[in-house]
Structures are given as C-alpha cells and as structure tokens.
Amino acid sequence: NLGVEVARHSLESIQPLCAHLFKCKMCDSVYAEAPKQLFRTFFQSIFDNSIELEVFDLSSNVLYSFICCFPYLFTDLVSQLIRTKFATSTELKQKIESGFKNLITSPNQSNLEVNLSMFNLEKRNRIKFNSRFNEFCIKTYGLLFIR
DSSP states (O other): OHHHHHHHHHHHHHHHHHHHHHHTTOTTSGGGHHHHHHHHHHHHHHHTTOSOGGGHHHHHHHHHHHHHHOHHHHHHHHHHHHHHHSSSOHHHHHHHHHHHHHHHSOTTOOSSOOOGGGOSOOHHHHHHHHHHHHHHHHHTGGGGGOO
C-alpha cells in the first residue's frame, strides 16, 4: 500500500529531525514550531486509534524522539487526553494515569512528569523506552478506547 509506505518513510524522517533539534539545543527555537505541531498530530493519531497498524511499530521510536525534544508538551497532551476522555470514570482515569507514569517516569516519582534523564537519545534509554512502550500497549493502550 503506497499510503502506508509514505507514512512509514515520513515517520522514519522524524527521528533524525528530533535528534538534530535535541543535540543542537533548538527544541525551544522557532525552528521547532513545525515539529511541535507535528508531535501534537502524531500524539493524537496514536492515542485516538487512527494510526495505521502497519506503521504502529515505528511509533515507539518516533514518540521517544518527540518526548526527548518536547517533554513538557507530552505531559500536557497526556493530561489533556485524560481530562477530556476520562473525566467521568475515576477508576479508568487512575489506570490510564498509572500506565503513562510507568511509561515516562522513574519508579520513585509520584507525579506525571517526564524523567528527563531517561529521554536523552541514548540507545540504551531508547531500548528501555521501547520495552516500556510495549508494556504500556499490553496493559493500558486498549483502555484508551473504552467509552
């Protein structure tokens, strides 16, 4: 499918872009505005179940790259998602929050803030995040679509 191939190549091109922004400390610059908007769109497509399954395998690395550049935007997007989709179900809201905390925080953190030491583009941290993302998908991802 041509659309899937285009999506795959587009997602693969995001990682070097984010790496460049991160390494050159340009994540807060005017050059990061378009990638920031792209992050919002990407986040929405992953967590609103509108991403093609054929490219879902790339989403972990792309998400990791985006979080490295825009950690505070990620927590804002997660908080907004939880607030809008799960305002009526406290139990479900707590499970979703817990899943996201396990994804981005260290074990001793109590709040939903990105553990910045984990998001620095190092290979071992990316691999650790991939493992956490797989666990998130198994334990939490399906809960996002309960209405």
